[in-house]
Amino acid sequence: MADELLLLNPGPVPxxxxxxxxxxxxxxxxxxxxFEAVYERAQNGLDYVFTRSTLDGESTSAxxxxxxxxxxxxMGMEAAVANLVGPGDEVVALANGKFGRRFSRIAERxxxxxxxxxxxxxxxxxxxxxxxxxxxxxxxxxxxxxxxTGLLNPVAAVGELAAAHDARFVVDGxxxxxGDEFRIDDWHVxxxxxxxxxxxxxxxxxxxxxxxxxxxxxxxxxxxxxxxxLERHLAKADDHQTPFTSAVPLFRAMAVAVEEIVDEGMxxxxxxxxxxxxxxxxxxxxxxxxxxxxxxxxxxxSNTVTAISLPDAVRDxxxxxxxxVRERNVAISGGQAHLAGRIFRVSNMxxxxxxxxxxxxxxxxxxxxxxxxxxxxxxxVDAAETELGx
Ligand code: PLP
Numbered sequence: 583m584a585d586e587l588l589l590l591n592p593g594p595v596p597x598x599x600x601x602x603x604x605x606x607x608x609x610x611x612x613x614x615x616x617f618e619a620v621y622e623r624a625q626n627g628l629d630y631v632f633t634r635s636t637l638d639g640e641s642t643s644a645x646x647x648x649x650x651x652x653x654x655x656x657m658g659m660e661a662a663v664a665n666l667v668g669p670g671d672e673v674v675a676l677a678n679g680k681f682g683r684r685f686s687r688i689a690e691r692x693x694x695x696x697x698x699x700x701x702x703x704x705x706x707x708x709x710x711x712x713x714x715x716x717x718x719x720x721x722x723x724x725x726x727x728x729x730x731t732g733l734l735n736p737v738a739a740v741g742e743l744a745a746a747h748d749a750r751f752v753v754d755g756x757x758x759x760x761g762d763e764f765r766i767d768d769w770h771v772x773x774x775x776x777x778x779x780x781x782x783x784x785x786x787x788x789x790x791x792x793x794x795x796x797x798x799x800x801x802x803x804x805x806x807x808x809x810x811x812l813e814r815h816l817a818k819a820d821d822h823q824t825p826f827t828s829a830v831p832l833f834r835a836m837a838v839a840v841e842e843i844v845d846e847g848m849x850x851x852x853x854x855x856x857x858x859x860x861x862x863x864x865x866x867x868x869x870x871x872x873x874x875x876x877x878x879x880x881x882x883x884s885n886t887v888t889a890i891s892l893p894d895a896v897r898d899x900x901x902x903x904x905x906x907v908r909e910r911n912v913a914i915s916g917g918q919a920h921l922a923g924r925i926f927r928v929s930n931m932x933x934x935x936x937x938x939x940x941x942x943x944x945x946x947x948x949x950x951x952x953x954x955x956x957x958x959x960x961x962x963v964d965a966a967e968t969e970l971g972x
Pocket of ligand 1: 592593654655656657681725727728729730754756757
């Protein structure tokens with residue numbers, strides 16, 4: 583029998599059996615104490631992820647609230663912006679990929695936006711960011727781990743600039759939280775957002791947000807979309823409920839998924855993600871492939887999503903390459919927007935084992951051979967095993 587489908591696309595990622603089983607339990611009312619207990623379990627686990635995503639497991643927040651949203655992280659991004667700024671306010675949005683650009687487009691609906699752009703896959707020029715953030719800036723938005731390019735952006739440096747000008751700082755931690763380091767107060771993050779189906783390894787459909795106590799009183803839900811009024815969400819979160827009907831099975835699955843993260847412990851989980859990303863990077867290097875992102879200064883390659891340039895020989899025939907990977911029952915992703923046909927992306931978010939990483943390396947290496955690229959697969963597997971410590 584063929585190996586089961588291995589999801590190495592950057593979300594949704596594989597979920598464990600207990601997470602799947604949680605979704606099959608009988609329904610309860612979202613206004614019942616049974617549901618409140620589920621919400622509270624999810625909240626406790628999310629508090630842990632949002633505030634203790636460090637290598638020493640120490641708390642990084644003086645206080646804040648984790649809440650769950652009935653919608654994916656794009657809803658959270660919009661909610662954060664819409665509750666913090668309105669007409670006449672100024673937002674500085676950093677964009678060096680699809681999701682940074684999305685943040686900027688969201689902000690344009692609510693306020694005046696100055697976008698600091700870098701080419702997709704390139705580092706931001708911190709001098710340009712420094713110039714853009716002024717005393718008039720009300721809010722700064724950025725993406726920590728740019729999934730579209732596999733780049734880890736310098737949240738700490740930008741947070742310092744935002745704080746120096748008393749601007750609020752909203753960070754998309756969608757593909758870092760639960761897999762890599764994230765420091766709320768040290769990085770001056772006022773609101774952090776993540777999705778269920780990424781490094782939290784829960785099913786897609788809902789998202790989570792951390793609202794630091796620093797900004798809770800500044801939220802103005804009356805100017806946000808009715809469904810995304812964070813004042814109402816925060817008030818309800820205190821009662822372990824959502825303002826509107828909750829996606830009960832997804833909340834249950836989230837509760838189990840974050841409890842599994844607590845069991846593993848963030849320090850161990852971060853180290854594992856770093857090892858596995860290093861294994862993918864080393865394997866692709868050994869295959870003679872070129873990384874797509876081009877980090878500099880405090881910017882780095884991602885520890886959760888690896889983006890690799892497709893060799894010239896494959897670009898014109900990239901469908902055959904992706905088909906060959908799919909035939910091996912492995913799911914990876916291509917490039918988004920103008921990067922379609924230029925790159926491929928592999929995720930190591932969630933609960934992957936070392937064997938699954940090696941299966942991905944083998945499937946990708948064999949698929950390159952299928953389309954005529956002569957990669958050294960033995961060297962790639964050796965390199966990956968060395969990084970995995972296996
Ligand atoms: N931000 C980043 C960095 C992402 O990778 C994603 C999803 O891939 C999102 C935000 C949110 O996307 P969605 O709302 O479609 O889940």
